[in-house]
Amino acid sequence: MKTKFTMAAGYALLASILIISFNGLGQSLASSGFETDDHDPDHKYDEEYDDNDRRLAMTMDPAYVEECGSCHMAYPAMLLPEQSWRKIMAGLEDHFGDNAELDATTRHEIEDYLVRESARVSYRKLFRNLGDARPLRITELPYFVHEHDEIPARFVAGNDRVKSLSQCSACHHDAERGRFDEDDVVIPGFGRWDD
Numbered sequence: 001m002k003t004k005f006t007m008a009a010g011y012a013l014l015a016s017i018l019i020i021s022f023n024g025l026g027q028s029l030a031s032s033g034f035e036t037d038d039h040d041p042d043h044k045y046d047e048e049y050d051d052n053d054r055r056l057a058m059t060m061d062p063a064y065v066e067e068c069g070s071c072h073m074a075y076p077a078m079l080l081p082e083q084s085w086r087k088i089m090a091g092l093e094d095h096f097g098d099n100a101e102l103d104a105t106t107r108h109e110i111e112d113y114l115v116r117e118s119a120r121v122s123y124r125k126l127f128r129n130l131g132d133a134r135p136l137r138i139t140e141l142p143y144f145v146h147e148h149d150e151i152p153a154r155f156v157a158g159n160d161r162v163k164s165l166s167q168c169s170a171c172h173h174d175a176e177r178g179r180f181d182e183d184d185v186v187i188p189g190f191g192r193w194d195d
Contacts, residue, residue: 060074061109061110061113063109063110064110064114067102067106068110073169073175073176074176075138076175076178077115077116077117078118078178079138080141081130085115086115088114088136092107126143126144127141128143129143137166138168139164139165139166144165147182151187151193155187156187159188159189159190161189162187170187171185171187171193
């Protein structure tokens with residue numbers, strides 16, 4: 001009788017441990033792939049792609065890296081909707097105040113790449129709440145604004161090592177590879193950002 005009771009108690013204890021462990025594992029897995037945000041109770045900015053998608057999206061077109069990456073970070077195509085890329089590529093003669101015109105063949109190659117990659121693997125949460133708007137700047141996307149609204153201006157515009165929120169790679173060291181995890185943000189001159 002004592003052995004049966006001890007075995008039953010042991011099984012009950014083991015079952016309890018497993019339940020608690022699996023519950024903790026489930027919560028850990030859920031939180032590792034999806035960002036939660038106390039300021040976003042409706043989950044309108046939930047993550048919808050994973051590292052495999054990101055890795056595929058980061059197969060950069062050599063012409064894009066050479067032509068666009070020579071003046072600024074070669075922004076991952078997944079950061080803007082395809083209509084935005086089309087507008088940007090159609091206006092290269094006045095590209096944010098600079099002339100970035102390309103020969104027709106190169107322009108078409110880069111535009112095709114950006115549109116194809118944006119449509120295939122987009123950073124979908126960035127595009128929520130856009131309606132019909134197709135901004136030309138990543139910094140104008142509602143999600144981007146939401147994620148950066150608490151950062152003091154002195155950390156960005158007042159910081160000679162950052163200067164603008166468009167300089168993603170200044171604080172997100174893996175930005176060119178499509179990684180923007182807020183746990184890895186280090187603001188030059190100020191250190192790790194923790195909101």
